[in-house]
Amino acid sequence: MTDTTPLIRIRDLHFRRGERVIFNGVDLDIFPGGITAIMGPSGTGKTTLLQLIGGQLKPTRGTVEVDGQPVHELRRSALYALRRKMGMLFQNGALLTDMNVFENIAYPIREHTELPESMIRTLVLMKLEAVGLRGARALMPNQLSCGMARRVALARGIALDPMIMMYDEPFTGQDPISMGVLVRLIRSLNEAMGLTSIIVSHDIAETCEIADMIYLLAEGRVVAKGSLPELQQHESAWARQFLNGEPDGPVPFHYPAADLAEDLLTMTGT
């Protein structure tokens, strides 16, 4: 952490999808230069949080400020200008399937700059070199393995040298080698490019290995925050259950349901 002013400041965030409450008063600060992990069980709205930061969703109540600007109040052009400073790695890569690897990375550069072709080529090749896939530039997205697709998406995310890089479940479904590659890449890119990274994940070991700050979310709130050693000492039973991966505890094994005996005796319905 190099600065004490948060780059992303979330206050009293409330968000609901239909009747379902996703966030119920979340306060969260993300400081520049570090890697912040946001962890929590599936369905706690971690991806939703990234969409709120990126301005793809609007909070029901509360504020989301990025670089001093309230994302949810920005006009379209200001929001798009802010998004140019953000990169995002989607869970499945989200590469444009009608373009090859080279064109995918060149896409944001072509859209937002008037650079000559030779310079675009140099930029793209440098980004591909950074993720180790310069040799794969002519391949189409359907020819890439899952891990390679994510690295290409990462190269595309950093194509415009963003200020903030957001990773949505970057380690899900990766084999041990590509997992290790991604963990190292995220750390080294963060340092080399002076990024501020946000990782949303439930892969505890990999995420904790590189995160400077960890927020644990559950039931719409921040349950615990701090560095890994701090969290391991945390008094919250939930935080310990999550970090140790115990099946039952404050987070119940069973989805809320009627009494079992009563349910079994009901003869109709699903």
Add this chain to the structure above:
Amino acid sequence: MFFDWLQQLGHRGLDIFERIGRAHLLFFAILAGQPGLLSRPRLVIAQLYSVGVLSLLIIVMSGLFVGMVLALQGYNTLVKFGAEESLGTVVALSLVRELGPVVAALLFAGRAGSALTAEIGLMKTTEQLSAMEMMAVDPIRRILAPRFLAGFIAMPLLASIFSAVGVFGGYFVGVGQLGVDAGSYWSQMQANVDIYDDIVNGVIKSLVFGLVVTWIAIFEGHDCTPTSEGVSRATTRTVVHSSLAVLALDFILTALMFGD
């Protein structure tokens, strides 16, 4: 029980109105994206190829067969009244006024509309549209607007090709097989097909159909539930809704144009 039913009915009604509202908002957003296409004609040309040129084969083949059938059916009726010389007029008017715009639009909905819905739906499902938004690229302007314009331009062209090929199909059967005089086939057609009343009205029809079919296809893709089942349902809805819309609008337009 009754109140449950009533509540469900109300819910469905509200859902339908909400969808209609979203469809209109999307339509206006797409229209607002049209001027931006002037500086990027390539986006439209690529889409013209995929919705227009790739639909050509099915349009040409269908136009040929429809024209041939019209000639056969028309001849059998006309010959009873000794009016087989009017075959050219019957074939051309049927095609230009009705069958060209309508059948071409139905085929267009099946061939290009379903493809548009599936493509956009899959882009949504695989988060490509979200990824574009996060790259500060507006998917409505980059993806939807050029597809809409291409559909709007391609439809009247395809309908015209359908009618033209159909006229030749009718010629092959009527003149080649059934022995109608070639001169009267063409001259009757020339004398009785009016440029404004028939051809321009046909073109107006196909412009309306092109707009509606492309709008439905794009909206269904953009609004689909982002799952494989959602995309498949949206694709089916595109074909069903746009076919019904074409037939209903055809009745309304025909009543307005030729109803007096």
